[in-house]
Amino acid sequence: MSEANAEPGMNWDLSAFFPEFNGPDMKVFKASLREDVKSLLESAGGLDALCPENAVEWEEIFLRSEETLSRLVHLGSYVGCLTAADAGNEDYMKEEGNLALLSAEFSKLEVELLRSLKQIPDDVFESFCQRESLAGAKHFLSRTRIESKFTMSAELEALRADLGVDGIEAWGRLYDTVSGKLEFDMVYPDGKKERLPISQRRSLMENSDRDTRRAAFLGGNAAWETVEDVAASALNAISGTRLTLNGYRQVPHFLEVALFQSAITKKTLDAMFEAIFSEIELARSILKYKAGAMGIDRISWYDMGAPLPFPDLDPISWEDGKALVQIAFERSYPNLGRFTQSIYDKLWIDWEPRSGKRPGGFCTSSMEIGESRIFMTFNDTMGDVLTLAHEAGHAFHSFTLKEERAYSRLYPMTLAESASTFGEMILADGVIADADTEDVQKAMILDMEVSHGAVYLMDIPVRFKFEEAMYEERSSGELSVSRLKELMAETQREVFGDVLDEGGEDPYFWASKLHFYITGATFYNFPYTFGFLLSRGLFARFKSEGPDFLPRYEEFLRLTGNDTAENVAMRSIGCNLEAPDFWVEAIRSMGQPLTELQELVPRVLPKDGEAVS
Secondary structure, three states: OOHHHOOOOOOOOOOOOOOOOOOHHHHHHHHHHHHHHHHHHHHHHOOOOOOHHHHHHHHHHHHHHHHHHHHHHHHHHHHHHHHHHOOOOHHHHHHHHHHHHHHHHHHHHHHHHHHHHOOOOHHHHHHHHOOHHHOOOHHHHHHHHHHHOOOOOHHHHHHHHHHHHOOHHHHHHHHHHHHHHOEEEEEOOOOOEEEEEHHHHHHHOOOOOHHHHHHHHHHHHHHHHHOHHHHHHHHHHHHHHHHHHHHHHOOOOHHHHHHHHHOOOHHHHHHHHHHHHHOHHHHHHHHHHHHHHOOOOOEOHHHOOOOOOOOOOOOOOHHHHHHHHHHHHHHHOHHHHHHHHHHHHOOOEEOOOOOOOOOOOEEEEEOOOOEEEEEOOOOOOHHHHHHHHHHHHHHHHHHHOOOOOHHHOOOOHHHHHHHHHHHHHHHHHHHHHOOOOOHHHHHHHHHHHHHHHHHHHHHHHHHHHHHHHHHHHHOOOOOOHHHHHHHHHHHHHHHHHHHEOOOOOOOOHHHHOHHHHOOOOOOOOHHHHHHHHHHHHHHHHHHHHHHHHHHHHHHHHHHOOOOOHHHHHHHHHOOOOOOHHHHHHHHHOOHHHHHHHHHHHHHHOOEOOEOOO
8 A cells, every 4th residue: 555545644544444534425424323313212211120021122222332333433533633633624623523422322321331230130231241243242241230229310311412512522632622722932052943833842852962851841831831821720620520520420539440441450549659669769770870871860741751871872763663672572463563564555554743633642543444543643763653653552552453243352451562662572572682782772771661660660650640730629619820830840759869959850740641531531651561571471372382372362362352351361361460479570671771871872872972993
């Protein structure tokens, strides 16, 4: 497939979704979807709760709802691709609003599904799950039944769905629009000044030159300051709405929702954070070492993603970056390598830097066509190469689930992030193991590995602890801009300790981190650390067992939509996630790449202004 097949103004080919945006096929698809949602809602609303007498009718409704869900995800994936790639396009924005309305109608149908299972006896539920057409759907049905116990009346839940379109979801869309259009003034160390989209700030803050990082940090925060009131209003509205709904639904604590969405127990979450903070000095030692290697006493926030100042670091072209990922995958995991080459050939990635793109990266998948699309901004850095490997891991995860029913493909973020980080680790290991890789390249990869470890073990916990504290305070009223800034800086100092320079905090991180504004999931943070550490456990077994482990890994991926995270890990690889020991072992595995980096650096890092020969 040639570049001519790419979407106009974009790099990816979206024609498998629809031949053209709002063309005849898409219009027919949307009309049929709206009609089916309406019909299902009417049918479900006319039935009493599930009982032996109406089990056949409810069986049909669940099956039709599953098929409708698949189509809705397909449409949502397509629209999400368009609005991310061209945030200023008013037609795409309008379509995003229309999709929100349709999603609200579908959520009313989900309310009816919840109502059907809310108070039924165990024997009726078990009998319903045994129906032949629902084989493989018991996990979904069980989760639906659990969720049903924390719902309002069907009428109130329907009202919530309607109000959500112009309420919580509108605030999320507003943030997306503002962030997608936001630009900042980048003043380079040589005095050159350039107006850039905020999506390019991240790569500049990963520059090896500290003055460049500082300039991107300051310029970016100056831009966020201009929209701080909008961001604070959105954050207060999103969190306040959730807390209000939790009260009406009798949810005992706001974290219960995040735990349910992540398919983990509180015991597992506590075990992971107990391990993180008991081993926090290892993470801090990574940044202390890096600070010393960079010739500074302590780091500032903009040093978090900074590479060590290695010599001769030429930009990495998109073609070279793709090759690095594909070759590393092919050598260690041929199935993953072949799959990755196929997504290159089929143009599944929108990668180029340009104005109007939203910041960040993601992988989205359609259950209808069994394809994924990757959104990212490639700025010629090794960090961008790692992002490509990360998102390709997500796409491969979806690929392994292609043959599963839709209800069995709804895996939680905790397990999704395992596949993506596993991809990162294969890339890093492949580059380092290659005999043709120069020492400086090996050091560069090791630097990224340990730096990402520090992010997962400190930056992500900062986000979690900030959000946890923010929700606690939000229950008593709105938080001002000044309080949000203060709370963020306090949390950063608490987690980072003396490795963070005085005044080196990022008080606007609550505004610039889009994860706080995602309305479809709450606490979009700790699953990243969960996935990172779980993937280290998976990768350790891969290194120990070799290719024989890969079928078990793929079984792990296939199970992710069919059980809790604890059960998936136990069934596929025999890990107990509720025990701190598992997490401690995974954290301590960061010691090896840190040691390897320390051994390499004296041979490759410039000293006293001269490259080491």
